[in-house]
Amino acid sequence: MTPAALAELVRKSAAQIFSDRGLDHSILPERVTVERPRNPEHGDYATNLALQVAKKAGLQPREFAQELADVISDSPSIDSAEVAGPGFLNFRLAASAQGEIVWQVLREGKNYGRGTAYEGRRINLEFVSANPTGPIHLGGTRWAAVGDALGRLLAAQGAEVTREYYFNDAGAQIDRFVRSLIAAAKGEPVPEDGYAGTYVNDIAAQVLREEPNALSLPEDECHETFRRIGVGLMFEEIKKSLHEFGTDFDVFFHEDSLHTSGAVASVVEELKANGSLYFADNAWWLRSTEHGDDKDRVVIKSDGAPAYIAGDIAYLRDKINRGFDLCIYMLGADHHGYIARLKAAAAAMGHSPDTVEVMIGQLVNLVSGGKPVRMSKRAGTVVTMEDLVEAVGVDAARYELSRYSVDSTLDVDLDLLRKRTNDNPVFYVQYAHARLASLQRNAAEQNLELRSDADVSLLTHPREGDLIRTIGEFPSVLKKAAELREPHRVARYLESLASAYHKFYDAARVLPQGDEEPTPLTYARLALCEAARQVLANGLSLLGVSAPERM
Known part of the structure; x- marks a missing residue:
């Protein structure tokens, strides 16, 4: 039973x-919160639903929590439901219900986790x-990683x-580049x-x-030719770099x-006609x-020339006309002003401001040997992808770029990311996957395969749980x-999953040794390990990171 399934059971019981x-x-809330308690001794999961709703319904929280516990305990998926504190409700799942998660992963494979x-x-x-x-x-590189992961x-x-990808091929910066x-x-x-750097000489x-x-x-012809x-x-070159980075675009x-x-002239006339524009100071x-x-x-x-926002408004209209009901913009740290102006542009055209969503990403710095890395071999003034x-x-x-909230400035430690140790987060997660793949290969060498009749209710060890x-x-x-536009949650989850697997592996032997015969528990643990491997692979794929089978 997954947390989502337990949450639905709690809601139905409350209803x-x-x-x-x-x-x-x-x-009753549409979504019931079910979380793992910080102290495992309190149970497998807990909910504070009674504290949320009891007083609104004219009930005492602990009284309502006990009623909830009595109803939920009738479910064969629940081993126990106990009231704690002022009205918290702690659950322990039946071993069979807990093990059902393993089969769900194995059934759904690459689709497990999707919604x-x-x-x-x-x-x-x-x-x-x-x-x-x-x-x-580096700022664009951060968006390439985070944006691609968010799209996935x-x-x-x-x-x-x-x-x-909005190709800014108009404006003063292009003239400076050409000169x-x-x-x-x-x-x-x-x-x-x-612009300086060897890349300018190469392109020239x-x-x-x-x-x-x-x-x-x-x-004029020389300028236009260049x-x-x-x-x-x-x-x-930019498209090639992005593709090699694993980030491709549809448009x-x-x-x-x-x-x-x-399009710009057209949208200006449209806004004049509906009264969203006014004339002042010429x-x-x-x-x-x-x-x-x-x-x-x-x-x-x-002077009669369109300001930059005129193009932004025309571009937003173009997106809406193409049928998009949500337009997410991922912009740099100096673009906070765009949030209100783009929402205002949507409203001026008669659309909900919520059609527009703007994410602002903070700066990225490289650090090596404890000192910042500031110069690029090729670009001269900035560090590049x-x-x-x-x-x-x-x-x-x-x-690494997907592992942190984009709201925070990020210092990328090059020395740490070069290490092949558990201190390096990506190595830690990928090594867990490689270790699981190796275990499956070793099992195959012993003629041990995943069995559809494996009894996962035997998985009662605390580390298995x-x-x-x-x-x-x-x-x-x-x-x-x-929902929160936060791919870093996936990275942090993968690290917790890798940690849970490594602890399980250290505490519970999976494969028989020497002349030992496989037992029903052997096959149950093999199924559990394959489920863990599949989830690690699924999560890494959503971040655009490979899941190696050997390291």
């Missing part, structure tokens, strides 16, 4: 009591979207997810506000290989298309304060991680 007493069912919380939802998930003016820096989590909860390429091609110093040389006469063209070829080359949307297609302003923004935003500047991957590999990089209950938490962890 039965409410019906018997003629009480209002609306008092339906977002079934029917169409979600646009935009992340990374780094400017095509240089290699992806949302899809695992039934959502139809489109992973989108930097031209200067490099001419052998001149980097422009004052330009590639442009000249494709268009040998580019520098002799009239200034822009067309150079930006394209840079973007292809690459070009910012420039919003202007050339007339500019057109969005009434964004009416929708929670701290100030109104200029959409068309006094390639630098991190070269230092620790894709798996370690993705796991800990491991089974940890396995049973996986579906609720995934659901919560998707």
Whole structure:
């Protein structure tokens, strides 16, 4: 019995009591909280439902908790239900019910843990979207890992997810990049506000290989040639780096298309017509304060040119017109102002502000030898995705970047991630999987296979119980991680599962030794070990990290 199944049993039991007493069912929460108590001696699981609802229903918490215990105890899945403290209810599962979790994992395989919380939802998930003016820096690399993991989590909860990259190929930064390429091609110093690094020289040389006469063209044509070829080359490098990092996108949307297609002009006229824009100080302003923004935003500047937000509004309209009911933006630490303005843009177009959700990610720093690493071999001024991957590999990089809440600044310890010891979190989890795969190979060498009639009710050792209950938490962890947009919950869970397995392995021998014959407990433990391996593999897959069978 999983925690979710136990929670449903508790709710149904409470509803039965409410019906018997003629009480209002609306008092009961839609979701009952069932958790593992900190002290295992108190039971396998506990709920505080009686404390939540008893007084609202005119009951005493301990009295209601006892009634709940009496009803739940009738279930064959429950070994005992006891009231504790002011109204907590502690449970112990029957061995057969606890072991059923093992069979559920083995039945569902790669699908174990998946749910339906977002079934029917169409979600646009935009992340990374780094400017095509240089290699992806560490902030973008963090989003590549976290965004990809979040997309996998949302899809695992039934959502139809489109992973989108907003290609910023319009604006001043592109002009600075092009001028930097031209200067490099001419052998001149980097422009004052330009981009430096060997990658600029490499791309400039590639442009000249494709268009040998580019520098002799009239200034406008020269600029356009370096822009067309150079930006394209840079973007292809970015896509290649992302693909090698295990992050692929369904859509690459070009910012420039919003202007050339007339989408920006169209949405401006739409907002003028519905009264969401007003004219003041020779500019057109969005009434964004009416929708929670701290100030109104200029959409068309006094010189008649669109402000950056005009493109943002047109882009949001395009997403909504494509049928997405939730648009998640994953933005950098300096983009807090976008939260209110994008929600205001949605409201101005007649949509719910909740159509928009903005996640803000904090900075990433590399540390080696206790000192910060600040310079890239290739980019010169920033550390890039390639630098991190070269230092620790894709798996370690993705796991470490996904392991922490994006709300916090992250210091990545390169020395720790290079270690092949249990101090290294990704090694710790992957080693647990490899150890389980090795155990199954050893079992096969002894002609021991998983048996469909294995008696999992024999799994009564405390370490077996800990491991089974940890396995049973996986579906609720995934659901919560998707709901809160927190993939790091999956990483932390995998570490607790690896810990539970290692402790079980140290305390309970699985395979017979010497001339010993296998027993029913042998087959039960083999099933448990395969369930643990499957869950580790499922969790690592959702983080985009490999589950090695040998290490």
